[in-house]
Amino acid sequence: xxxxxxxxxxxxxxxxxxxxxxxxxxxxxxxxxxxxxxxxxxxxxxxxxxxxxxxxxxxxxxxxxxxxxxxxxxxxxxxxxxxxxxxxxxxxxxxxxxxxxxxxxxxxxxxxxxxxxxxxxxxxxxxxxxxxxxxxxxxxxxxxxxxxxxxxxxxxxxxxxxxxxxxxxxxxxxxxxxxxxxxxxxxxxxxxxxxxxxxxxxxxxxxxxxxxxxxxxxxxxxxxxxxxxxxxxxxxxxxxxxxxxxxxxxxxxxxxxxxxxxxxxxxxxxxxxxxxxxxxxxxxxxxxxxxxxxxxxxxxxxxxxxxxxxxxxxxxxxxxxxxxxxxxxxxxxxxxxxxxxxxxxxxxxxxxxxxxxxxxxxxxxxxxxxxxxxxxxxxxxxxxxxxxxxxxxxxxxxxxxxxxxxxxxxxxxxxxxxxxxxxxxxxxxxxxxxxxxxxxxxxxxxxxxxxxxxxxxxxxxxxxxxxxxxxxxxxxxxxxxxxx
Amino acid sequence: xxxxxxxxxxxxxxxxxxxxxxxxxxxxxxxxxxxxxxxxxxxxxxxxxxxxxxxxxxxxxxxxxxxxxxxxxxxxxxxxxxxxxxxxxxxxxxxxxxxxxxxxxxxxxxxxxxxxxxxxxxxxxxxxxxxxxxxxxxxxxxxxxxxxxxxxxxxxxxxxxxxxxxxxxxxxxxxxxxxxxxxxxxxxxxxxxxxxxxxxxxxxxxxxxxxxxxxxxxxxxxxxxxxxxxxxxxxxxxxxxxxxxxxxxxxxxxxxxxxxxxxxxxxxxxxxxxxxxxxxxxxxxxxxxxxxxxxxxxxxxxxxxxxxxxxxxxxxxxxxxxxxxxxxxxxxxxxxxxxxxxxxxxxxxxxxxxxxxxxxxxxxxxxxxxxxxxxxxx
Numbered sequence: 025x026x027x028x029x030x031x032x033x034x035x036x037x038x039x040x041x042x043x044x045x046x047x048x049x050x051x052x053x054x055x056x057x058x059x060x061x062x063x064x065x066x067x068x069x070x071x072x073x074x075x076x077x078x079x080x081x082x083x084x085x086x087x088x089x090x091x092x093x094x095x096x097x098x099x100x101x102x103x104x105x106x107x108x109x110x111x112x113x114x115x116x117x118x119x120x121x122x123x124x125x126x127x128x129x130x131x132x133x134x135x136x137x138x139x140x141x142x143x144x145x146x147x148x149x150x151x152x153x154x155x156x157x158x159x160x161x162x163x164x165x166x167x168x169x170x171x172x173x174x175x176x177x178x179x180x181x182x183x184x185x186x187x188x189x190x191x192x193x194x195x196x197x198x199x200x201x202x203x204x205x206x207x208x209x210x211x212x213x214x215x216x217x218x219x220x221x222x223x224x225x226x227x228x229x230x231x232x233x234x235x236x237x238x239x240x241x242x243x244x245x246x247x248x249x250x251x252x253x254x255x256x257x258x259x260x261x262x263x264x265x266x267x268x269x270x271x272x273x274x275x276x277x278x279x280x281x282x283x284x285x286x287x288x289x290x291x292x293x294x295x296x297x298x299x300x301x302x303x304x305x306x307x308x309x310x311x312x313x314x315x316x317x318x319x320x321x322x323x324x325x326x327x328x329x330x331x332x333x334x335x336x337x338x339x340x341x342x343x344x345x346x347x348x349x350x351x352x353x354x355x356x357x358x359x360x361x362x363x364x365x366x367x368x369x370x371x372x373x374x375x376x377x378x379x380x381x382x383x384x385x386x387x388x389x390x391x392x393x394x395x396x397x398x399x400x401x402x403x404x405x406x407x408x409x410x411x412x413x414x415x416x417x418x419x420x421x422x423x424x425x426x427x428x429x430x431x432x433x434x435x436x437x438x439x440x441x442x443x444x445x446x447x448x449x450x451x452x453x454x455x456x457x458x459x460x461x462x463x464x465x466x467x468x469x470x471x472x473x474x475x476x477x478x479x480x481x482x483x484x485x486x487x488x489x490x491x492x493x494x495x496x497x498x499x500x501x502x503x504x505x506x507x508x
Numbered sequence: 509x510x511x512x513x514x515x516x517x518x519x520x521x522x523x524x525x526x527x528x529x530x531x532x533x534x535x536x537x538x539x540x541x542x543x544x545x546x547x548x549x550x551x552x553x554x555x556x557x558x559x560x561x562x563x564x565x566x567x568x569x570x571x572x573x574x575x576x577x578x579x580x581x582x583x584x585x586x587x588x589x590x591x592x593x594x595x596x597x598x599x600x601x602x603x604x605x606x607x608x609x610x611x612x613x614x615x616x617x618x619x620x621x622x623x624x625x626x627x628x629x630x631x632x633x634x635x636x637x638x639x640x641x642x643x644x645x646x647x648x649x650x651x652x653x654x655x656x657x658x659x660x661x662x663x664x665x666x667x668x669x670x671x672x673x674x675x676x677x678x679x680x681x682x683x684x685x686x687x688x689x690x691x692x693x694x695x696x697x698x699x700x701x702x703x704x705x706x707x708x709x710x711x712x713x714x715x716x717x718x719x720x721x722x723x724x725x726x727x728x729x730x731x732x733x734x735x736x737x738x739x740x741x742x743x744x745x746x747x748x749x750x751x752x753x754x755x756x757x758x759x760x761x762x763x764x765x766x767x768x769x770x771x772x773x774x775x776x777x778x779x780x781x782x783x784x785x786x787x788x789x790x791x792x793x794x795x796x797x798x799x800x801x802x803x804x805x806x807x808x809x810x811x812x813x814x815x816x817x818x819x820x821x822x823x824x825x826x827x828x829x830x831x832x833x834x835x836x837x838x839x840x841x842x843x844x845x846x847x848x849x850x851x852x853x854x855x856x857x858x859x860x861x862x863x864x865x866x867x868x869x870x871x872x873x874x875x876x877x878x879x880x881x882x883x884x885x886x
Contacts, residue, residue, distance in 0.1 A: 441673070
């Protein structure tokens with residue numbers, strides 16, 4: 025522990041009590057990664073504050089000491105966004121767990137950042153409402169984490185992402201000031217850029233979320249096709265018919281095999297692809313569109329269509345899809361979860377290329393995706409006991425991202441860039457694009473202490489005017505920074 | 509100025525000068541726009557980006573204006589990927605032309621945009637209408653942005669897929685930034701299918717509480733309205749609900765609005781209209797603030813999502829009304845005579861102003877982009 029950090033440890037113990045500060049190396053180890061376990065760093069210090077005022081004090085102390093800090097919610101992120109710094113403080117928000125206000129007439133709730141996503145919906149379900157963003161980790165992920173990552177979920181096709189469901193945030197800025205960022209306030213939409221900034225523009229200490237009316241009806245169908253191409257045709261036909269379902273999910277043969285092995289979801293045998301389509305809304309509307317979707321799936325060659333008759337049957341249909349990631353563990357000792365996006369019309373072409381990649385490299389790829397919005401989650405399988413296999417899997421995984429970029433897509437649809445994909449950012453954006461984005465960061469965090477090293481592969485040196493750089497930057501001269 | 513003009517003429521095919529507007533440059537491509545911005549930077553010119561000018565009189569006037577950058581020649585519809593429900597257009601394309609092209613494929617950009625306004629102007633002013641209840645405003649529908657920075661560099665954020673969290677979302681930052689952070693040259697939007705059936709169900713009330721109860725009944729019902737609008741002025745209070753989709757739900761909506769409700773396939777005359785008057789005020793509040801707002805404002809056009817408009821005659825003193833509105837929610841003066849627009853009372857409280865200034869300083873350190881047009885004198 026450096027002198028600066030041990031000074032902070034003393035100060036934070038006085039502030040939070042001994043139970044709010046972790047210095048024991050064994051306990052620190054539990055915080056060394058988030059949901060992406062191949063990046064690890066043991067934090068110098070972990071703090072567990074109880075409220076926003078304490079977070080503001082912690083941040084101010086870190087800034088005064090020049091010590092970097094990282095915020096962490098439930099630690100379920102899949103891009104290493106909450107990866108700690110070995111020389112820094114990890115601020116864990118899990119004790120900020122109160123639902124502060126439920127305001128049904130105004131369709132909103134005020135919650136602390138550590139509140140679990142699903143607990144927001146639980147708190148308002150009896151009133152006929154829910155919180156729409158539904159990442160698959162919603163039973164454990166925190167609202168603060170959703171804000172940082174701009175989380176989506178299977179139903180964001182219709183309902184949008186966290187950014188569309190946050191009305192305001194009380195934020196501790198990277199310099200330790202407390203400010204309310206509200207979507208309604210005049211001036212720049214700083215809330216809009218804060219949501220999805222992966223914790224690099226400050227820490228949300230209170231979040232006002234929008235509540236969505238529970239739909240009158242939900243209808244779910246499962247359609248089985250003999251090939252991914254036919255499934256893709258059905259997706260295009262549904263979108264082309266002007267229907268916006270709540271969700272359209274697709275799984276290929278390999279991921280179906282894994283799901284069967286794991287949860288015995290009983291999908292139609294011999295399916296090359298299954299499509300799960302869910303519609304919700306006013307009853308008459310859903311009924312009409314459901315008939316349309318059924319016909320479109322049949323036209324596209326579905327050999328079996330199952331309609332969920334009730335909630336239990338619906339849960340069964342979703343069980344295979346929701347278990348897919350973990351289920352792959354049954355058919356492969358290890359795997360990488362990829363998150364890329366393509367325009368949905370490019371689905372057949374890109375899937376054919378992924379097939380070819382898999383065949384050439386001998387690396388198996390299971391495909392699970394949010395087909396409605398072109399968000400692919402290829403699962404790249406490998407045996408970690410086999411020398412070189414991890415590297416080959418990593419190569420295939422990276423090549424899939426290149427395919428996404430080549431087809432006008434994105435390197436991440438919902439998992440974030442974090443530390444994992446920063447190196448891919450220059451493939452998607454020019455140096456100027458990245459420099460321009462980082463102007464926002466410099467405005468918020470001139471000292472560069474708030475979750476540094478995330479999103480951008482090359483930090484921008486703040487204080488520098490935009491434009492052509494001349495001479496040597498003073499920080500470079502002092503050996504405090506490098507230019508790449 | 510003469511040397512600046514020469515420099516601009518070297519890089520741009522359409523440079524004009526007249527006594528009233530000073531210099532105007534109208535680039536016809538993104539590269540040309542970047543060259544104009546670079547030349548303006550080299551000569552220290554204050555630049556005012558402008559589209560069709562439908563909202564040019566909104567907000568305080570620029571403190572300084574050496575060059576109007578007219579985007580109207582940047583009017584290409586770059587790509588309409590109908591199967592992906594995405595469109596990319598240059599900043600100067602009129603929204604009416606864009607809407608017509610999208611309608612041919614049964615799609616729309618759900619913003620109720622003024623057909624005469626441009627893509628860039630719509631984004632830069634954050635313009636939206638009644639559909640904001642369901643679809644939001646430009647910040648919610650812009651998925652990709654190309655901008656030219658104050659120094660003339662071209663930068664992009666987002667892309668052409670809806671689901672995308674790679675990098676900061678500059679589209680949201682630039683939406684509603686009134687030309688003070690950079691020049692918007694292209695925008696990519698998420699589209700929606702045009703509904704097969706649109707029903708406008710309207711009813712009239714005299715009591716603010718009764719109107720509010722009707723609005724609440726619709727908001728908390730499962731009819732899933734696309735818009736819920738309120739128009740008050742001259743005695744009555746009209747409530748209108750737009751229900752869109754594959755089926756006609758006007759019966760269910762009418763039942764919620766009570767006896768006297770009627771349905772029509774086209775909007776009532778007041779739909780999406782702002783109250784008239786020389787002083788136009790944008791109002792924000794919570795949905796339940798509606799009765800208080802109805803009592804405080806002489807006329808009100810209100811979207812149930814919590815956003816609306818009121819107006820005063822040009823010679824009125826807006827201070828008492830602004831104070832009353834700000835005791836409830838937010839109030840920003842959008843148009844008014846110089847004595848009002850140059851006064852201190854345009855914006856109301858701006859808790860995040862220091863952060864906004866720091867972001868502005870990063871993007872426009874010389875304060876040359878639309879100086880003075882924005883919140884807090886930015």
